[in-house]
Amino acid sequence: MTATQIRVRTRKPWTAGQIVLTLLGVAVSAVFVAPVAAALFTSLKSEAEAAEIPPHWLPKVWTGQAWKALWETGNVSTWFVNSLVVSVVVTAVVLTVAALAGYGFARTEFRGKSVLMGVVMAGLMISPAVLGVPLFTTVQQMGMVDTYWGMILPQCAPAAMVYILYKFFQGVPRELEEAAFIDGAGRWRVFFTIVVPLARPSLAAVGIFTFIASWNNFLWPYMVTNNPDLMTMPNGIATVMNSYGIQWAQLMAGGLMAGLPLIVVFVFFQRQIVAGVAHTGLAGQ
Amino acid sequence: MTTTSAETVIAPARAQSAAASATVRRKQGFQHGGWFVAPFLVLFALFVIWPLLRGIYLSFTDANISGEGANFVGLDNYREALKDSAMWDALGHSAYFTLLVVPCITVLAFFLAMLAHHIERGKWVWRLCFFAPFLLPSTVAANMWQWLFTQGIGLFNETFGLTTPWLTDKSYAMLAIVIETLWWTVGFSFLLYLAALQGIPGHLYEAAKLDGANAWHRMVHITLPMLRHITGLVVALQVLASLQLFDQAVVMMDFGPGPELATRSFVQYTLEQGFTSYRVGYASAMSIIFFVIIAAVALGRMVLLRNREEGAR
Numbered sequence: 001m002t003a004t005q006i007r008v009r010t011r012k013p014w015t016a017g018q019i020v021l022t023l024l025g026v027a028v029s030a031v032f033v034a035p036v037a038a039a040l041f042t043s044l045k046s047e048a049e050a051a052e053i054p055p056h057w058l059p060k061v062w063t064g065q066a067w068k069a070l071w072e073t074g075n076v077s078t079w080f081v082n083s084l085v086v087s088v089v090v091t092a093v094v095l096t097v098a099a100l101a102g103y104g105f106a107r108t109e110f111r112g113k114s115v116l117m118g119v120v121m122a123g124l125m126i127s128p129a130v131l132g133v134p135l136f137t138t139v140q141q142m143g144m145v146d147t148y149w150g151m152i153l154p155q156c157a158p159a160a161m162v163y164i165l166y167k168f169f170q171g172v173p174r175e176l177e178e179a180a181f182i183d184g185a186g187r188w189r190v191f192f193t194i195v196v197p198l199a200r201p202s203l204a205a206v207g208i209f210t211f212i213a214s215w216n217n218f219l220w221p222y223m224v225t226n227n228p229d230l231m232t233m234p235n236g237i238a239t240v241m242n243s244y245g246i247q248w249a250q251l252m253a254g255g256l257m258a259g260l261p262l263i264v265v266f267v268f269f270q271r272q273i274v275a276g277v278a279h280t281g282l283a284g285q
Numbered sequence: 286m287t288t289t290s291a292e293t294v295i296a297p298a299r300a301q302s303a304a305a306s307a308t309v310r311r312k313q314g315f316q317h318g319g320w321f322v323a324p325f326l327v328l329f330a331l332f333v334i335w336p337l338l339r340g341i342y343l344s345f346t347d348a349n350i351s352g353e354g355a356n357f358v359g360l361d362n363y364r365e366a367l368k369d370s371a372m373w374d375a376l377g378h379s380a381y382f383t384l385l386v387v388p389c390i391t392v393l394a395f396f397l398a399m400l401a402h403h404i405e406r407g408k409w410v411w412r413l414c415f416f417a418p419f420l421l422p423s424t425v426a427a428n429m430w431q432w433l434f435t436q437g438i439g440l441f442n443e444t445f446g447l448t449t450p451w452l453t454d455k456s457y458a459m460l461a462i463v464i465e466t467l468w469w470t471v472g473f474s475f476l477l478y479l480a481a482l483q484g485i486p487g488h489l490y491e492a493a494k495l496d497g498a499n500a501w502h503r504m505v506h507i508t509l510p511m512l513r514h515i516t517g518l519v520v521a522l523q524v525l526a527s528l529q530l531f532d533q534a535v536v537m538m539d540f541g542p543g544p545e546l547a548t549r550s551f552v553q554y555t556l557e558q559g560f561t562s563y564r565v566g567y568a569s570a571m572s573i574i575f576f577v578i579i580a581a582v583a584l585g586r587m588v589l590l591r592n593r594e595e596g597a598r
Contacts, residue, residue, distance in 0.1 A: 018405055021400065021404045022406065025404050028400065028414075028415075035418075035429045035430065036417070036418075036421075036429070038432075052438065054437075055438050101322045103321055104320075105322060107318070108318020109318060110318045111319075116322065116326065123333045123334075124583070129529040130552075130572060130575055131336050131576065132572065133340070133559035133560075134336040134340030134343055134572060153331070154332040156328050159333070162325060187318075216421070218423050219552075234422035237424055237425060237428070248438070252429070252432070255421070255424075256425075258421075258422050259421040259422060259425045263421075266413065266417065267413060270409060270413060270416070
């Protein structure tokens with residue numbers, strides 16, 4: 001991909017069409033970037049200036065005061081660590097169980113397989129938003145309200161990820177595995193040495209999207225925890241707004257603190273992400 | 286998928302030398318796969334199936350949040366829900382939001398993907414700009430737009446020279462949420478379209494060019510048909526996500542139901558009943574109703590797809 005891009009860049013001259021398209025791209029990108037830029041500029045104003053009427057884009061006086069105040073008064077570092085713990089554990093568990101289950105459904109035989117697959121498909125329609133209250137009372141019964149596990153485990157059974165990997169594993173040629181079976185390799189060895197390496201880009205895509213969804217999950221942690229020490233970034237930021245009245249500069253600083261880590265990660269991994277989406281077969285056919 | 290060469294090289298060579306025992310071993314390799322699916326099924330049973338069954342049970346009781354002393358009340362909760370105009374309003378808001386968001390996001394995602402795909406320079410910049418908002422937590426994106434839309438201090442009206450009361454007037458509040466949602470979530474569908482565009486074989490376009498097809502014809506006769514599958518997926522995922530509207534609406538409306546309750550979604554109303562009014566039985570009945578609605582939408586889509594496939598044959 002890199003090679004072709006570089007070649008294209010040196011070979012192709014600026015045509016009229018490309019100039020128009022690029023200008024259009026710049027204009028649309030500006031619209032997409034503007035809210036984030038506005039948030040950044042506001043976070044660098046004083047609270048008084050942030051609430052000034054009429055508003056203006058750039059701060060008259062640049063100050064890091066909001067960032068500093070947020071760091072000192074809020075529990076930002078705690079929320080950050082909580083988010084990290086929850087998202088990393090959720091991603092690890094989802095990758096493991098979804099890869100195993102996707103492969104199990106696609107490539108192994110056991111009693112009741114088609115019925116179970118049907119049940120999992122039905123699970124595609126269920127989310128904490130749909131079944132919030134009964135899910136909460138279930139977690140309550142298990143004694144997991146206001147605990148890490150209460151936040152983590154209900155996010156660990158996404159039927160969608162199983163389905164995506166199931167579709168992918170179905171496309172892996174059976175002969176590759178059969179050859180290994182004949183050579184005497186066991187099922188687990190085949191899975192880990194042949195199937196998993198083939199699935200790496202798909203697993204990366206599933207992992208990345210699970211991480212994004214978990215890092216950004218607001219509703220479930222909002223329902224299951226009231227303890228400020230257990231809050232994740234999205235929830236913590238929402239309380240900044242409730243408890244201090246609206247302090248726009250701090251709110252924007254907090255929002256950027258919560259949002260920037262994933263954006264930085266995306267800058268480095270974007271090619272893998274697009275390739276992974278294509279690899280899962282979701283976008284193809 | 287792409288490993289056909291390995292398949293054809295390895296398969297015949299191995300298969301020919303394989304004796305009867307090899308066939309047996311090969312078959313055994315795929316047997317007894319229950320252990321593979323067991324870990325997922327345990328989690329799935331605990332956190333999806335059990336809450337669903339529990340929700341069905343609770344919906345026939347007058348349980349409160351403590352879960353104690355619940356009485357069986359038969360279909361009372363369902364009867365009450367069907368007569369509850371606030372529930373129907375909330376359902377209407379979620380449906381209205383879905384109807385507004387889904388077509389806009391699909392068209393916008395396609396447009397952005399075409400743009401990012403066809404501009405030859407700086408591809409990573411376009412990808413980053415269009416996708417980045419999706420990486421923000423819902424509360425953060427909602428806060429940003431709440432601030433942009435706030436009257437007086439917000440930059441949205443200031444920049445476009447408007448005085449629209451986005452957040453305080455019931456005829457604009459939902460529109461404000463739709464605009465925020467487009468900006469925040471179009472990146473995901475954009476990425477699906479972009480990956481699909483990159484998967485269309487280039488020789489199709491070369492051939493069409495030789496036949497004298499212009500850019501418009503190439504888009505209508507090659508790109509759009511090749512993207513039909515992904516469009517179906519984008520629409521389905523967006524419908525499911527939009528019906529579950531909650532985060533951005535509550536945050537933009539200061540954790541309230543919006544002006545004159547105009548943005549209270551079905552999910553929000555259900556959660557209010559469960560966690561504010563402590564009516565767990567009633568909230569569970571609404572959850573089950575919601576589940577049935579979503580299942581009906583999904584089934585409808587399946588039937589539509591099947592009919593279309595049969596029509597194509």
